[in-house]
Amino acid sequence: MTRDEARALDAADPFAALKARFAVPEGVLYLDGNSLGVLPRDTSARVADTVAREWGEGLIRSWNDAGWIDAPMRVGAKIAPLIGAQPHEVVVADSTSVNLHKLLVAALGAQGGRRVILTEPGNFPTDLYIAQGIAATLPGVEVRTVARERIAEAIDERVAVVMLTHVHYRTAAMFDMAAVTQAAHAAGALMLWDLSHSAGAVPVDLNGAGADLAVGCGYKYLNGGPGAPAYLFVAERHQARLASPLTGWMGHATPFDFGDDYAAGAGMKRWLAGTPPILALAALEAGLAAFDGVDLAALYAKGRALAELFVAEVGSRCPDLALASPTDPAARGSHVSFAHADGYPVMASLIARGVIGDFRGPDLLRFGFTPLYLGFEDVWRAAEILGEVLASGAWDVARYRARGAVT
Ligand SMILES: Cc1ncc(COP(=O)(O)O)c(C=O)c1O
Known part of the structure; x- marks a missing residue:
């Protein structure tokens, strides 16, 4: 050309x-928006407003008046159309690493005697490390790595959850999400996708594929800024039965009752642990506006x-x-x-x-x-x-x- x-x-x-x-x-x-997206022009003003007006003037009142407390669900709902999810199936919280931990432990907890996390060698390091950390702390859990070509046939009755990155961080090789998810389900396993290199860049249809769980970064194609909070997806059909291992007060059904005993919140709320990072959420929300319409x-x-x-x-x-x-x-x-x-x-x-x-x-x-x-x-x-x-x-x-x- x-x-x-x-x-x-x-x-x-x-x-x-x-x-x-x-x-x-x-x-x-x-040519590096797959690592850290470019600063959207509106982000600076949005963050400045969150600092000066919402924080500076509104102070503690802004948790209610500026919608801070709803931000994790509100911003999650804006990510949903990019990943083929319903608005109430996505919440923004923590980092991708922490969300992987929460979902993997929850998946193991819901899968009876199945104790294997199946993944591929060369998956993004944090995915492997988080799985290894779980295996080191939860009795009987094993991380099994199998070359991507043989993943489907390796899903047996011991596999609790298959964890894969949809678009590989090195090669960009992309899994057939629907086919692998189907193979996982046929063998009784749950399917967890890491969408860090997919969301905002390639078509993703989690519900079309029947996926169970997903995580992804906010700072790559979603343009949320360095260290932007991440998101997680739990299919509606699993939301009532999966339990987060990080039972912080923000995931409680009624945190401002200040009770002594944990009771998981409904829907995606239970995947929150601590207080949401409002400045970072404001930047991520501003970044997502580029996809509007x-x-x-x-x-x-x-x-x-x-x-x-x-x-x-x-x-x-x-x-x-x-x-x-x-x-x-x-x-x-x-x-x-x-x-x-x-x-x-x-x-x-x-x-x-x-x-x-x-x-x-x-x-x-x-x-x-x-x-x-x-x-x-x-x-x-x-x-x-x-x-x-x-x-x-x-x-x-x-x-x-x-x-x-x-x-
Ligand atoms: C596939 C994948 N997962 C996870 C991460 C990073 O996770 P975290 O935001 O927890 O650092 C990356 C970062 O490049 C990634 O490529």
Whole structure:
């Protein structure tokens, strides 16, 4: 494709105007919305208002008057359409890691003698670590890892819950959610999906797939800001029977009765533990507003087209790079990775030129495609700069090899 052809695609893009809602810094081509979404322009004012007016003036009254106490359910309901859930099946709380803990323990508790958490090796580390921590503390619990190709056949009568990440954080390989969920149910297991790399980027239909449980991040494609609170989903049919192991007062049926004994709240309320982070919830709610009124199927189709353009351009410009993601666009999420033995300095030199992706060791250059604020010319240009960096060897200098704590 020529640059003019990419420009023509932008001119015909019905979502092009959405970019103006995001504060993409001048000179930056941001291909890392799968790690930390760009700041939506309205977020600063919304957070400032929450601080100055709701907190500063309203003080403690704002728990009622500004709707703070309802924020976890209200913001959860706004995430629901992005993941194929009903509004009362999603709540915002804690981090993805903590939500994984709550749901895995709850699933084990509801599954009688079944004691196995089944997952895949190479799943996102926190998913594995949380499962391992549960196995280390709950008697008889075992974490079983099986290659993704053999997951369905590995679900036996000992498996309580299958825990998988829908779109893999490294390769973007995407599971067939409906098929795997069906396999879990056929063997009597519950199905828990981590949607961190899916929600807001690819179609997700939890209820269409019959999924039981799900978690996901607020700071990636949902643009909630660094460390944004996460969300969790429990299918309506399970809500009354699953119990959170973190029985904090905010999950109590009547927290302001201040009784001594715990009684789980109804619906998704019981998945709250402590006091919700109101400033962070305000930022997440502002981020979600970008999806209001958007035709999601068309938005996701744009994301796929952006990734396809990048893969094609990189393929023709960068013979040294091997695609580490599925070649079939339908089999991957909204990011792609390429392997390069010197991936770290290559990415560092790209970032120095304003093309921001990230590096996942030992050798992956990872690029995310966020249709809300990326255009076709942006992607074309990013591929051109990557081609220049590799052809010139400009990445091969000492300063690009010095690693930061976060890659
Ligand atoms: C699949 C997946 N799960 C979980 C997380 C992070 O969880 P937490 O927000 O608890 O740090 C990430 C972060 O990149 C992720 O990719």
